[in-house]
Amino acid sequence: MTEREVLQIFQKSGALLSGHFRLSSGLHSDKYLQCALVLQYPDLAEKLCNQLASEFKLHGSKIDVVVSPAIGGIIVGQEVAKVLGCRAIFCEREEGKMKLRRGFEIRKGKRVIIVEDVITTGGSVKEIVEIVKGMGGKVEGIGVIVDRSQPFLSNELATLNLPLESLLRIDIEAYSPEECPICKKGIPLQKPGSR
Ligand SMILES: [Zn+2]
DSSP states (O other): OOHHHHHHHHHHTTSEEEEEEEOTTSOEEEEEEOTHHHHTSHHHHHHHHHHHHHHHHHHOSOOOEEEEETTTTHHHHHHHHHHHTSEEEEEEEETTEEEEOTTOOOOTTOEEEEEEEEESSOHHHHHHHHHHHHTTOEEEEEEEEEEOOGGGTTSHHHHHOOOEEEEEEOOOOEEOTTTOHHHHTTOOOBOTTOO
């Protein structure tokens, strides 16, 4: 599957829209991305995650555990682990902090990959890396369906220095309402998902 085919899957599912949107942050953007709208189709989730998993098969080393951040990463983690033949576990936020709960374990020396649906600043992934290392696991890499980290590469993600595999790279510019160039063109704001 090429990056262009992945992009088409996103567009057909309404998971990537172009226009003029107010993001949940309050900022305005010319694109709207909602990976869950692709992953709601199990056949598409399987197809995309097969490809993502194959990137890690190429690296050669056997992966013992796939860890993902809840909620967005859980489906991706499940599907990738199915292909790799290993466990899928997830971290979740408790009082704002990422934690491994529910009796999930990572034994010392186990090889781990961290997978997510969309990576932006890499903040959640960084927290998970610290959890895995704290338990003695070895993080082999990061896998994401969509990489939109480009504008943030100078911060947290870069400091991790881990291989990052992705199926689709997109840049999403966001503007404050006062500085939004799309507002200046007089294009009305759309509510995501209203099309
Ligand atoms: Zn605007």
